[in-house]
Amino acid sequence: MTTPEADWPSPLRAWWGVTVLTIAYIISFVDRTAMSLLIEPIKADLHLSDMQIALLQGAAFGVFYTLMGLPLGWLADRMSRLRLIAIGATLWCLATAACGLSRTFGQMFLARIGVGVGEAALSPAALSTISDMFPKEKRGVPIAVYSMAVSLGAGLALVIGGAVIEMVSSAPPIYLPLIGELRTWQAVFMLIGFGGLVILPLLMTLREPARRNELAVAQPAGEEGRMWPYLVANRDFFIRHYGGVAICSLLIAGVLAWAPAYFMRAHGWTAGETGLRYGLMFMICGPIGTVGAAWLAGRLARKGVNGAALIVTGLGVALAAPPMAIAGFASDGWVALAWFAVAMVFFASPGGVAVQVLQEVCPNALRGRATALYFFSINIVGLTFGPLAVAWITESVFGDPMAVGKSLGILALCVSPLSGLVLLSGLKGYRRMIAAC
Secondary structure: OOOOOOOOOOOOOOOOOOHHHHHHHHHHHHHHHHHHHHHHHHHHHHHOOOHHHHHHHHHHHHHHHHHHHHHHHHHOOOHHHHHHHHHHHHHHHHHHHHHHOOHHHHHHHHHHHHHHHHOOOOOHHHHHHOOOOOHHOEEEEEEEEOOHHHHHHHHHHHHHHHHHHHHHHOOOOOEEOOOOOOOOOHHHHHHHHHHHHOHHHHOOOOOOOOOOOOHHHHOOOOOOHHHHHHHHHHHHHHHHHHHHHHHHHHHHHHHEEEEEHHHHOOOOOOOOHHHHHHHHHHHHHHHHHHHHHHHHHHHHHHEEEEEOOHHHHHHHHHHHHHHHHHHHHHHHHHHHHHHHHHHHHHOOOHHHHHHHHHHHHHOOHHHHHHHHHHHHHHHHHHHHHHHHHHHHHHHHHOOOHHHHHHHHHHHHHHHHHHHHHHHHHHHHHHHHHOOOO
16 A cells, blocks of 8 residues: 655664665675685586586576566565565575585575575565655665665675685685585585575664555556556656666676686786775775766756756766776776776666666556566676677687677677667656656
8 A cells, every 4th residue: 555645764764774775785796696706616516517607607596586576576566575575585595505505516506596586585675665765856865875785795795705716725624513524615605695694683673664656647547556557658768768778787797797707817817816806896986886876866856957867877878888998908907997997987877876767757556566677677688698798709709718808898889888878768758757747
């Protein structure tokens, strides 16, 4: 039941809610990406092939994370969102710990499915919750703060993973009762998994906010909770918005998958050096881009710029291309890292404002599903084709694994401007939907 008349939560209580949900998102990203720098010891101990590793990172996690987002987004519109998040967090944390107990490919595959399904419950419910904690004109920065957890979590996972790889070859095995010998990479999975359960008592301090249907006038009477009629009626905007962010996700997923390999292959950095340097850059520049874009969109909106959030989204994506290309072709690792930092600020910018756009144009009863469809579009395209696109350019165009940075640069020059154009082409429909409120 939506209720526009209910008082808003106090600023202190609302921002505490954002803080807890952001911590949950950071934990989820550490859990999902820690594996990327633990690949070699996992392959050696479980005797896996590269194809099996790819299945663990892609099919096991990515496909189930993407597909389960839609039904879990539907649930977020119909049950307690905080309860749904707690259930999902419990599942993904225990599944991460189960990765550390895996002795075979099949066991690890099932555990990674659990991580994907659990994490799919988080963002649709969390973003819907945050949207009901703040009035529309104050919603951009809180959503951006939540969204910057992507950069913080991925960067933290790189830093931790890099340090672990440096020590894994010399660290003695750990023995646990009833379990037996535990390798260092297994211990890391278990510590991350069980440690993440700290989010559960924090979630218990939050109070479910009242649902507010600010856009009920945008739909015919009696259709406030029907998703597809609303999407079809406004398909011109939604196709462009979902399509634009999906195109952008190709580059983001490609960078996440191949940038560490670029620094190690082309510039001779060790895994520990790459994790620390690149991970810290990720943790600093990603939030700057995400929160800075939300601040800029809010400032432009207050100055009367119509459609500011979408304008900032499209321009931010398009402007990522030049610095990314320079970084990929750089001959020095530190120069490359500096240009990566500039690029990161730009292509992290849609992290908050692109989602804010959806919260502004969707009725409350549809926000969970609209957000789930947003993540479905970027994950089904990005996780499936982003890493493959970089690998294809490296092998087919250059025929040299050392050219992976150039492949990232070429992908950026092709993808970023196209994504920005598609997003900005939806500006007319976005303004029309806002005017209908």
